[in-house]
Amino acid sequence: MQNNNNKELTLSAPLSGPVLTLGKVPDAVFASGAMGDGIAIDPLNDTLHAPCAGVVIHVARTGHALTLRADNGAEILLHLGLDTVELQGDGFTVLVKEGARVSNGQPLLRYDLDKVGQQCKSLISLLILTNGERFQARPITLKTVKVGEPLLHIVSRENTSVNADVSDGPEAKGQVRIAHRGGLHARPAALIRQTAQGFSSQSQLHFAGKSAPCTSLIGLMGLAIGEQDEVQVSCQGPDAEAALQALLSALATALPDDHHADAPVSVATNKRPAEAGVLHGVCAAPGLVGGPLFRLHAIKLPSDAGGNDPVQQKQALDLALKQVRSDIDATLNQAQKHRNTDEEAIFAAHLALLEDPALLDAAFQSIEQGSAATHAWSQSIDVQCEVLLNTGSALLAERANDLRDLKQRVLRALLGEAWHYQVPAGAIVAAHELTPSDLLQLSAQGVAGLCMAEGGATSHVAILARGKGLPCMVALGSSLLDQAQGQSVVLDADGGRLELAPSAERLAEVQQAQIDRQQRRAAQQTQAHLPAETRNGVHIEVVANVASSHEAADAFANGADGVGLLRTEFLFVDRQTAPDENEQRAAYQAVLDAMGDKSVIIRTIDVGGDKQLDYLPLPVEANPVLGLRGIRLAQARPEILDQQLRALLQVSPLQRCRILLPMVTEVDELLHIRQRVDQLCVELGISQRPEIGVMIEVPAAALQAEQLAEHADFLSIGTNDLSQYTLAMDRDHAGLAARVDALHPALLRLIAMTCAGAAVHKRWVGVCGALASDPLATPVLIGLGVSELSVSPVQIGEIKDRVRQLHQAECQRLSHDLLKLSSAAAVRHACHQHWPLR
Incomplete structure (x- = not known):
């Protein structure tokens, strides 16, 4: 209105x-x-x-x-x-x-x-x-x-801006240290602006003698505030104190999902001292490779004298945009098929940019004035890139590379140029700056590594390179482009070095390191289907965490000894109605079928709290992870668990199906479910009873492990939740995530207590959290008494290989010493000393 x-x-x-x-x-x-x-x-x-x-x-x-x-x-x-x-x-x-x-x-x-x-x-x-x-x-x-x-x-x-009440109102001031990773770049600045706009008061941010209104995105980023910098905030107006507290909180709370948080720590920059025959840069994706240098060149546009037919040029641009959208769609489909979420997110953003009115309107306006479609599109992109570059934000400058990618792709379509780089397999590609689509094409052509004169370690290209396992360096400087085509180089991304004149001995050394790594991976895979036994003959089950029959088939192909955790939430989320009993039974049966004759542990539905279902409205909770979730939801809505248990009890053969209960905190919860399973078996005419296990996810369960093990058939430790509940740190909090380390001595003590309690009743203990997939933790877990490790399917061979290097008695002796250390960092250091990774 x-x-x-x-x-x-x-x-x-x-x-x-x-x-x-x-x-x-x-x-x-x-x-x-x-x-x-x-x-x-x-x-x-x-x-x-x-x-x-x-x-x-x-x-x-x-x-x-x-x-x-x-x-x-x-x-x-x-x-x-x-x-x-x-x-x-x-x-x-x-x-x-x-x-x-x-x-x-x-x-x-x-x-x-x-x-x-x-x-x-x-x-x-x-x-x-x-x-x-x-x-x-x-x-x-x-x-x-x-x-x-x-x-x-x-x-x-x-x-x-002229509100007299604001300028004459009360004033409030405060100071705070910036928690946002990378400082006040685009995303956190947008949060600060949004927060400030929720109040009537005028707010200013002050840093290093400069000030900017909190409502100005460009102004905030222009202050060039870094992570952990201390800033001052001033607010004036009728709600100044409330505005101040909200802004201080927003500045002190890091945003989740910053892509640059995934970037490796650089060990070199282009400010290092000069070294003959070496260019220094920043590591964007780790690795060590050697090979011939291959330089890529940017597209050059033909001259444009103007006076073009606007109708023809609009049609040409429309066709080119349609072609590029189709190409990106194909890339997205492949990313979704291979479950590559980073790649999917990057190219989905590219599609959104192609619909940006700022780009399209500017290009079509230039065409109306007589420009060729090629030049109109190129200029439209250049203007937007300039806007991003002028913000003074390194992160926004890197995002301009996505626009240049779209510029290049659309220009190729307009000029009728197919992918025109014939890059030899094993080459090390050098370019001014590569784009995400460049990287996918080069990866498909089998290049060995990438190096760029510009670019950053937080760019989308860097993210994709890490995902593809391609060594990549950025910010090597313009002299990179002066190097001769085809010369032999060594790309040491870990050390931040591009060696321009390596000796024959150095090239041979690098080549041997590559061969050793490839052979080790190949050997691990050939042995992946064999049992994992320690040097003294103790068998460790290495199973897989999966969320569908498709993932189960991948796990089986990779040598998994079974499924250690089937997350059944995949059946319940992203839909408008709950799956019925028949749909559930068919889905669980498909997982069993995909695993041959191996056992499958199926966790009952673990939603609620922060994982909501559209068709199951639950009250909003102040602390979702401490609320109605896991087995607690089943107690509140028993018909949901009953239906799931009925489906599980009807799979065949039932002896290969084990049921796992999430978020158990006391013995009565387990006894209640056991009793209900017995009742359902009678109703269904089933004489056999499946094994029932308990997830150890909260400290209360670990402290009562002996009592739980008396009535459970097995225990499975979920280290992700156990870590955050023990350390009182949200594992999704960007500012704390790095500290939520399951190798913390407190966590190890709870794991040891769980294994000791289970041993009293001769029950086995598995780990299905992320710690099981960390090869550094493998000897620790074995030493504390864990006999099953549930890992991601691609890590089966690696973890089995790690188990075979160990001796259980030594693991036991050293692991219990780790419980006395003071921090997770100290534990990790000791693990590297005792059991170095190859």
């Missing part, structure tokens, strides 16, 4: 459903605030309505998004779902045309809820204020809304 003041506006909900802040949207482009401030809704209906009266100024070609200009001048992008551009309009019906005047609440587009929901990444839909330089958005509610209910308040920045 429109307010009386023409500069202010209340937007109504365009959809019905739960409301989310942009920071919770699972898409980097929207969540970062790069496209503007706004709000998100997870829709429950199939029609998008106008949030206000206005004019439709843009409709996406694929019908999944449109933009309205409200009567006060605010421009609002309505974007239905994430990655819905990939559907190319399938399932969408646009009900209005560009230029049309619409009223508040008028239907704008309709979509097929089932079809779109099954094919896109998420139905979460966005309402984005795209001209945030003139207006700011203030959420009215973060609860579930219905169409037409008040959602956002849009306020003119002109009004707030």
Whole structure:
């Protein structure tokens, strides 16, 4: 609805459903605030309505998004779902045309809820204020809304800047140390801006003699504030104290999922002293390789005298964009098929960028003025790259590389150029800066390594290189491009060195190291199907963590001795209704069938708390990980567990199926489930009883391990949850995640206590948390009494090989000494000393 003041506006909900802040949207482009401030809704209906009266100024070609200009001048992008551009309009019906005047609440587009929901990444839909330089958005509610209910308040920045009440109001000041990894780059700056805009007071951030309004993204990033830098915050206005506390909290709480947190620590920079015959750079992906240098060159555009036919050039650009979208779709399909989430996220963002009005409108405007499509597209990208580079943020500068990737791909399509690099297998590729699509092509051609004159260790190329296992160095400087084509070099990414004139002996040494590594991996794989026994003949089961029959088949092919943890949540999430008994039984049977004659441990449903089901509404909890989850949910909703147990009891052969209960904290919970299983077996006419185990995920369970083992058939330690509950640190908290280490002596004491308690009743103990997949921890776990390790399928061969190097008696003696150490770091150091990794 429109307010009386023409500069202010209340937007109504365009959809019905739960409301989310942009920071919770699972898409980097929207969540970062790069496209503007706004709000998100997870829709429950199939029609998008106008949030206000206005004019439709843009409709996406694929019908999944449109933009309205409200009567006060605010421009609002309505974007239905994430990655819905990939559907190319399938399932969408646009009900209005560009230029049309619409009223508040008028239907704008309709979509097929089932079809779109099954094919896109998420139905979460966005309402984005795209001209945030003139207006700011203030959420009215973060609860579930219905169409037409008040959602956002849009306020003119002109009004707030001259607000006398603000400038004359009370003032509050404070200081804080920045917790965000990498400092105040785009994502945290967007969070600070969003926080500041929720208050009437004016807020300023002060650092190193400079200041910036907390509502200015560019201003905040321009302060060049680093991680752990101390800053001052000042707020003035009627709610100054509340604004100050909210901003201090936002600055002191690191954001999760910063990609650069995954980047390896650089051991070299291009500021190191000169060394003859060596270029120094930054390690983006570790490794040591040798081979011939192969230089790549950028595309050069033909000259453009202008005066081109706009209609022809628009058609050419449209065709090129369509071709590139199709190519990226194919890349995404492959990434999804191989479950490569990093690759999937990067190229999904590329698809979103291809729909960015800032890029498309600028290019088509240049074409209208007579430019060739090639030059219009190139200039449009260059302008946006310049904007990112001028922010002063190294992270945003690296994201400009994604735009250059799209520039290159579309230009190739316009010029009719196929992938034109004939790179010999085993070459070390040198370039000014590689793009994500370059990397995928080069990886497929079998190159040995990558080096770039520019680029950064947190770039998308670096992330992909690490995922592909390709050694990669960046920031080597322009002299890299002066090196002769085909000369032999050694790329020592671990040491941050590119050796330009290695001796024959050095090349032979590097080659031998590569051969040794490949042979070791090959040997591990050839032995992966054999039992894992220590040097003194103690058998250790090495099994797999899986979440589907497809993953179980991968585990079996990789030599798993069984399934140590089947996460049954895969059946229950991302759907509108619960799976029935028949669907569950078929899914569990498929996992058993995929594992041949090996046993399968199936964990009962572990949702609740922070893992919600759409069809199972649960109360919002202040501390979800301490709330209604795991076996507690089964107690609250026993019909869900009953149905799952019925399905499990009907698999064949039942003796290969073991049932695992999550989040058990006391013996009565186990006894209750045992009794219920007995009752169901009688009802189903089943004489055999499956083994029932308990997950040790909370300290209470570890402390009562002996009592639990009296009534359980086995115990399985979930080190991920046990770590966070023992250390009182959220394992998803970016600022604390590195400290949530399961090799902490306190955790090891709980593991030792669990094994000792189980031994009293001759029960075996397994570990299915991430610690089981860490080869450094293998001897420790064996020494403390663990006899089963459940790991990711690709690590079966490696962990079995590690077991065969060990002697149980030595592991026992040394592991119990580790319990006396003071920290996880001390334990890790001791492990490296006692049992070095090959």
